Amino acid sequence: MKQKDDLKREAIINETIAIVYAKGFAALKMAHIAKQVDISPSTLYVYFKSKDDLITTIxxxxxxxxxxxxxxxxxxxxxxxxxxxxxxxxxxxxxxxxxxxxxxxxxxxxxxxxxxxxxxxxxxxxxxxxxxxxxxxxxxxxxxxxxxxxxxxxxxxxxxxxxxxxxxxxxxxxxxxxxxxxxxxxxxxx
Missing domain, CATH: 1.10.357.10 (Tetracycline Repressor, domain 2)
Incomplete structure (x- = not known):
């Protein structure tokens, strides 16, 4: 199991907030977030189980x-x-x-x-x-x-x-x- 890195978690959160600010929830795609913070989509799911989990956690x-x-x-x-x-x-x-x-x-x-x-x-x-x-x-x-x-x-x-x-x-x-x-x-x- 991959270990969580606080800097990656913070980057995921910041990218999510930036996307929602610019384009709203409809534009929020997990694969896009992963690409923007330079991690694999599977790594993103180590931090947040789903898009719903990501949004509600933030x-x-x-x-x-x-x-x-x-x-x-x-x-x-x-x-x-x-x-x-x-x-x-x-x-x-x-x-x-x-x-x-x-x-x-x-x-x-x-x-x-x-x-x-x-x-x-x-x-x-x-x-x-x-x-x-x-x-x-x-x-x-x-x-x-x-x-x-x-x-x-x-x-x-x-x-x-x-x-x-x-x-x-x-x-x-x-x-x-x-x-x-x-x-x-x-x-x-x-």
Whole structure:
């Protein structure tokens, strides 16, 4: 049995993310990935049992990592609005600096692959944000609306902010970031 090499595994993951970013899941062929990372298709199957396994493993790892990093960024001793803003800025920066990975996650969420990810992982990032929203409601700082509504509103603001920065309509600077945060905050604050 062939042994796994972490560099090859990382190359497979990076190539998969790049293909999905450029062309979507339909363009993802195991033989093509193997060729791009200079391994045989049989070697690729040592790392990942199938295309489904490859996609769900990458999505699972990305969701765990994003949540772990964002939890590490959260300064719990800050006042609520500043804590919320810190997470907002983290996600904006993460979206800009990790376009391919964020696109991969968005595409997974819109596909049947999402249901293949363990349920506790699927909603890991969401539960982190939901906890933060619940905290704001308990403090009377944000509207007492269903968290699904608040989450989709905030996610839309964040995604569109990243798109506006990508298109150079907004700049990644304090003024524009504050403007977008203020609009999002005003939409949810009590």
């Amino acid at each position: 999505a699972t790892d990305l969701l765990k990592n994003i949540t772990d990093i964002s939890r590490d960024q959260l300064k719990t001793d800050l006042p609520y609005k500043l804590k919320f803003k810190a997470i907002w800025i983290f996600y904006i920066n993460f979206g800009i600096n990790n376009r391919k990975e964020v696109s991969f996650i968005h595409q997974v969420k819109q596909s049947p692959y999402f249901e293949m990810i363990p349920k506790d992982i699927r909603y890991l990032k969401s539960s982190f944000i939901l906890d933060l929203l619940d905290e704001g409601k308990q403090e009377g700082l944000i509207k007492n609306l269903d968290n699904a509504i608040l989450s989709v509103l905030l996610e839309s603001f964040m995604n569109e902010t990243v798109k506006l920065i990508d298109s150079k309509t907004l700049q990644l600077n304090e003024k524009d970031t504050n403007t977008m945060f203020t609009l999002a905050w005003d939409a949810i604050r009590n």
